[in-house]
Amino acid sequence: MTKGVALSVFSSVLFALLYYYASLMTPLNSEAVFGWRMLLTMPCVGLFLFYSGDWRLVVDLLTQLRTRPVLWLGLPLSSALVGIQLWIFMWAPLNGSGLAVSLGYFMMPLVLVLIGRFLYQERPTRLQWLAVACAAVGVANELWHAGAVSWETLVVAIGYPLYLVWRRWLGNDSLGGLWCDMLLLIPVAAWFVFAAGTPFAAFAQRPVLSLLVMGLGMLSALALVCYILASRCLPFSLFGLLGYVEPVLLVLVSLMLGESISAAEWPTYIAIWIAVGLLVLEGIKRLLAFRRYPFD
Numbered sequence: 001m002t003k004g005v006a007l008s009v010f011s012s013v014l015f016a017l018l019y020y021y022a023s024l025m026t027p028l029n030s031e032a033v034f035g036w037r038m039l040l041t042m043p044c045v046g047l048f049l050f051y052s053g054d055w056r057l058v059v060d061l062l063t064q065l066r067t068r069p070v071l072w073l074g075l076p077l078s079s080a081l082v083g084i085q086l087w088i089f090m091w092a093p094l095n096g097s098g099l100a101v102s103l104g105y106f107m108m109p110l111v112l113v114l115i116g117r118f119l120y121q122e123r124p125t126r127l128q129w130l131a132v133a134c135a136a137v138g139v140a141n142e143l144w145h146a147g148a149v150s151w152e153t154l155v156v157a158i159g160y161p162l163y164l165v166w167r168r169w170l171g172n173d174s175l176g177g178l179w180c181d182m183l184l185l186i187p188v189a190a191w192f193v194f195a196a197g198t199p200f201a202a203f204a205q206r207p208v209l210s211l212l213v214m215g216l217g218m219l220s221a222l223a224l225v226c227y228i229l230a231s232r233c234l235p236f237s238l239f240g241l242l243g244y245v246e247p248v249l250l251v252l253v254s255l256m257l258g259e260s261i262s263a264a265e266w267p268t269y270i271a272i273w274i275a276v277g278l279l280v281l282e283g284i285k286r287l288l289a290f291r292r293y294p295f296d
Contacts, residue, residue: 003233004229004230004232004233004234004239005230005234005242007226007227007229007230007233008226008227008230008234008239008242008243008245009242009245010226011223011224011226011227011230011246012242012243012245012246012249013249014219014222014223014226015223015227015246015249015250016246016249016250016252016253017219018089018216018219018220018223019089019092019093019098019249019250019253019254020093020253020256020257021212021215021216021219022090022093022094023093023094023257024212025209025212025213025216026206027202027205027206028202028209029094030087030090030091030094030095031087031091031192032192032193032199032202033090033094033216034086034087034090034091034189034192035188035189035190035191035192035193036189036193036213036216036217037086037090037189037216037217037220038086038182038185038186038188038189039186039189039190039193039217040213040214040216040217040218040220040221041182041217041220041221041224042179042182042183042185042186044217044218044220044221044225045178045179045182045221045224045225046179048221048225048228049175049176049179054175054176055176056176057174057175057176057177057179058176058179058180059176060176061172061174061176061177061180062180064171070170071170071172074166074170074172075170075172075180075181075184076184077166078163078166078167078170078172078177078181079180079181079182079183079184079185081159081162081163081166082163082178082181082182082185083181083185083188084155084159085155085156085159085160085163086185088101088152088155088156089101092152093253093254093257096258096259097150097152098250098253098254098257098259099251099254099255099259099261100150100152100153101152101153101155101156101250102247102250102251102254103150103153103157103268103269103272104152104153104154104155104156104157104160105156105157105246105247105250106244106247106272106273106275106276107135107139107153107156107157107272108156108157108160108161109243109244109276109279110131110132110135110157110272110275110276110279111157111158111161112161112164113128113131113132113279114132115161115165119165125282127278127279127281127282127285128278128279128282130278131274131275131276131278131279131282132275133275134271134272134274134275134278135271135272135275137267137271138267138268138269138270138271138272138275139268141264141267141268141271142265142268145264145265146264175228230242241280241283241284241287244276244279244280
């Protein structure tokens with residue numbers, strides 16, 4: 001379990017570093033950074049699937065194309081949904097929206113609680129409902145002072161859960177499905193990279209950019225692989241709890257990049273953080289109960 005915890009925390013640190021890394025890749029814009037990330041990460045993840053024995057998941061999914069015509073439309077939609085998330089992760093820190101996106105990651109588990117209740121008829125606990133109520137207070141504060149929750153926050157807080165729900169319904173919620181999603185993003189990624197008339201002019205202007213782009217691909221692939229390995233080593237509840245490390249680090253990176261939380265925004269962040277803390281407490285209770293009665 002210690003290995004799994006280390007891998008999970010390390011993957012969160014790598015994703016936070018990736019958040020900051022984009023700011024080092026001037027004069028490339030966020031779309032080009034996203035494009036290079038996809039072009040270099042997808043083959044690396046493919047190699048991991050091959051050597052880990054998970055390539056069969058890709059084969060199984062592609063085989064289903066013959067018998068499930070819905071996949072011909074479902075897979076491109078799944079790819080588009082995750083593509084938006086991968087793009088905004090690279091776009092936000094370069095455009096002063098790092099804090100807004102990190103807030104979306106904090107709100108996402110709360111949205112999942114509501115989806116579980118109303119879509120899958122799950123029964124949230126009292127702590128989960130209390131967490132949702134705290135989050136509602138935070139959202140209400142944002143609406144009161146800003147007039148609306150930022151679109152960047154909504155894209156993550158609502159878009160990612162929609163992607164997860166769609167993958168679950170489609171039946172491609174596996175590593176093979178994720179790789180296929182990334183594969184379908186390659187034409188878009190290539191367009192972002194090569195659409196400019198002189199796509200390699202930036203590399204001539206700043207030679208070290210070549211090394212930075214290579215590092216981007218390796219960093220992205222290593223973070224994803226560590227995340228996958230951690231998910232296999234840890235109980236689901238503990239793995240979910242450790243997932244809260246990443247948005248905390250994203251907030252710190254955003255502050256390092258010069259963003260700030262205004263006085264009017266603090267109640268929103270505090271309410272959301274309290275809500276997340278309640279979910280963490282709920283997860284700890286379940287983990288302790290599982291250890292005490294593992295076969296109940």
